[in-house]
Amino acid sequence: MVLGGFAGDILRINLKNRRTSKEPLKEDQARKYLGGSGLATKILFDELKLGIDPLGPENKLILTAGVMAGTLCEGGGSWQAVTKSPLTGIWAGSRSGGFFGPEMKYAGYDMIILEEKAEQPSYLWIRNDQVEIKDAGDAWGKPVPEAEAIIKEDIGEYEARLALIGPAGEKLVRFAAIVNDGCRVAGRCGVGAIMGSKNVKAVAVRGTKDVKVNDPDACKKALVDMENAVQSNPMYKLYAYDGTPAYTGSLASFGALPTWHDRSGYFDKWENVSVDTLRRNYLVKTRACQACSYACERYTEIKSGLYRTPPHGGPEYETIDLMGPFLKIDNLEAIQRASYVCNTYGMDTISTGYMIAFAIECFEKGLITLKETEGMKLTWGNPETLVNLTEKIATRQGIGDLLAEGVVRFAEKIGKSAIDLALHVKGLEMPGHSPRALKEMALQYGTCNRGACHIRYYWVGSPSMFKQTHGLEAYGLPDPTNINPLDETKEKSRIVVVNQNCGNVHEALGTCLFHTSSPNAETGITIKRFAVLLSALTGWRIDDLELVKAGERLFNLERAFNVREGIRRRDDIIAKRWRTEKLIGGPTDGIRVENYEQMLSWYYELRGWDENGVPRKSKLMELGLDDVMSRLETSGTTLMD
Numbered sequence: 001m002v003l004g005g006f007a008g009d010i011l012r013i014n015l016k017n018r019r020t021s022k023e024p025l026k027e028d029q030a031r032k033y034l035g036g037s038g039l040a041t042k043i044l045f046d047e048l049k050l051g052i053d054p055l056g057p058e059n060k061l062i063l064t065a066g067v068m069a070g071t072l073c074e075g076g077g078s079w080q081a082v083t084k085s086p087l088t089g090i091w092a093g094s095r096s097g098g099f100f101g102p103e104m105k106y107a108g109y110d111m112i113i114l115e116e117k118a119e120q121p122s123y124l125w126i127r128n129d130q131v132e133i134k135d136a137g138d139a140w141g142k143p144v145p146e147a148e149a150i151i152k153e154d155i156g157e158y159e160a161r162l163a164l165i166g167p168a169g170e171k172l173v174r175f176a177a178i179v180n181d182g183c184r185v186a187g188r189c190g191v192g193a194i195m196g197s198k199n200v201k202a203v204a205v206r207g208t209k210d211v212k213v214n215d216p217d218a219c220k221k222a223l224v225d226m227e228n229a230v231q232s233n234p235m236y237k238l239y240a241y242d243g244t245p246a247y248t249g250s251l252a253s254f255g256a257l258p259t260w261h262d263r264s265g266y267f268d269k270w271e272n273v274s275v276d277t278l279r280r281n282y283l284v285k286t287r288a289c290q291a292c293s294y295a296c297e298r299y300t301e302i303k304s305g306l307y308r309t310p311p312h313g314g315p316e317y318e319t320i321d322l323m324g325p326f327l328k329i330d331n332l333e334a335i336q337r338a339s340y341v342c343n344t345y346g347m348d349t350i351s352t353g354y355m356i357a358f359a360i361e362c363f364e365k366g367l368i369t370l371k372e373t374e375g376m377k378l379t380w381g382n383p384e385t386l387v388n389l390t391e392k393i394a395t396r397q398g399i400g401d402l403l404a405e406g407v408v409r410f411a412e413k414i415g416k417s418a419i420d421l422a423l424h425v426k427g428l429e430m431p432g433h434s435p436r437a438l439k440e441m442a443l444q445y446g447t448c449n450r451g452a453c454h455i456r457y458y459w460v461g462s463p464s465m466f467k468q469t470h471g472l473e474a475y476g477l478p479d480p481t482n483i484n485p486l487d488e489t490k491e492k493s494r495i496v497v498v499n500q501n502c503g504n505v506h507e508a509l510g511t512c513l514f515h516t517s518s519p520n521a522e523t524g525i526t527i528k529r530f531a532v533l534l535s536a537l538t539g540w541r542i543d544d545l546e547l548v549k550a551g552e553r554l555f556n557l558e559r560a561f562n563v564r565e566g567i568r569r570r571d572d573i574i575a576k577r578w579r580t581e582k583l584i585g586g587p588t589d590g591i592r593v594e595n596y597e598q599m600l601s602w603y604y605e606l607r608g609w610d611e612n613g614v615p616r617k618s619k620l621m622e623l624g625l626d627d628v629m630s631r632l633e634t635s636g637t638t639l640m641d
Helices: 027-033 036-047 100-106 144-155 188-197 216-232 234-241 244-254 275-281 317-322 332-345 349-364 383-395 407-414 439-447 462-466 490-509 527-538 544-564 576-580 596-607 617-622 626-634
Strands: 009-014 019-024 061-064 079-084 091-096 109-115 122-127 130-135 161-164 178-180 184-186 200-206 283-287 297-302 309-313
Touching: 009 130, 027 036, 027 544, 036 061, 036 079, 036 091, 036 109, 036 490, 036 544, 036 626, 061 188, 079 100, 079 184, 079 188, 091 178, 091 188, 091 544, 100 109, 100 161, 100 200, 109 122, 144 161, 144 200, 144 332, 178 188, 184 188, 188 200, 216 234, 216 527, 234 244, 244 275, 244 317, 275 283, 275 297, 275 332, 297 332, 309 332, 317 332, 317 349, 332 349, 332 383, 349 383, 349 407, 439 490, 439 596, 462 490, 490 527, 490 544, 490 596, 527 544, 544 617, 544 626, 617 626
Parallel strands: 009 109, 122 200
Antiparallel strands: 009 019, 061 079, 061 109, 079 091, 091 184, 122 130, 161 178, 161 200, 178 184, 283 297, 297 309
């Protein structure tokens, strides 16, 4: 009997020998790791050999949709790609929305595991129990929209949902993305390059099966309660009316808007790239992922001019900042054009914008010259630089070939003092939130298991900046009314730990972060509401405390994966600029991170890890990760009691 809420099967595809197999989802494993990205991480930990090349055939790419996907749970249009990153060399989980994840469930699969490498460019066609590995043919080499049209024509199923890569993934750009539903993107950590390394252009899925539920009446009641909570959430109006671009103005006013390669937290021309400007001049309509009332996507168009761009999924906040203020650019049309290039070529807009800023500062300081740039002057505030370099990176032309390797490899290639300018953690380039203006963000960047990430788990700046709790007070979140964003205290370490543990719950269950963002426990989708719906779906009698403990288990499992790959305290240290240079101008002028090492030590103490950032035996045993502990010791990792 299929466990309620889950599809019931795991699909394995060996691309080398073209064999496919189905494995039943084990209920004990689904509950322990919550399915989705949690169970995918356990499979990755168990099956990957230590030290493999992420771009080699030994790596695996797991596409997974959580238990909430396809159930009408708000934000349940999510799916994730879990793998070993070609950018960072450690654990990677990258989420996307849209409709692909639910379609995977409707076809009967909770996850699809891609193994080995196809001998020639291929795509996968999955229709319920029918699984085929087909020749990619004319789709290979084509941008995402064109490739999707070719594949749908080939399979003759225009309602299929596709997750696919563009030329950037084929050319192994280390921050290439997987794109679905036109412009929904699993962007970070280079998951698209893994797909390209396996010679897979796309995974096309069409399903006609139902997602069964254990108690339909209780499920309906839980869904109605969730919907009422979401509708009463003050964040509803923000996301529905403005989407994430609304954060441009709020972060600028606070002095937390990374500007000029994060030398400043304030951009004096931010209104030119604001959500009001986007809405007034370019907005066509808003669009939603499956089972979402927020409809936060801004669908935009530039009808004429140098940066003319057809209707497309417009830029999110991160894209606006990294391709705008971060480069001292206030041309919203150029930003949209560069974002469109990233979506059609399949590339992370955050890392792309970051790499361009890094190249400009290296050029400014004489670390690279006109020789490396082939005569192109790299200057701040230049829209042409943004668009030209975005295209060069996507196609690996000229200096774009080096930039496509990511900031650490590019800096090492340059040599000199370039690495001191690199703003990253563990090889993942920084996103659009200042870690000097929001001190808990500095610790989140340092300790997040995929590298410098602002959003995986929860947005940790909410308690101190917006005084939001997300309903996490019961699990140890400090009272936000008593928190100063600029303080560097043990309470900041506690905020990060609580957010990471609780946030891993919705990541594994397969829902969007935005619906959990709320001022208090009364509004938004809280851990307790997740527990009620999960119990109704599966028949488990599960409460919020068990979910929080599972979230902590998953975070430690991800860390164990990284520890086995050699990650230690030295890798949790944030970029030199954030620790030694002060922000220039705006409300946070003169601010830097002063007490990071102490915050990190407090964090390790709260986590139950040793001083080098390795989980202690007692913590792993408390979390039921005895087998993980044994595997770590077998691999040569020394664990403290």
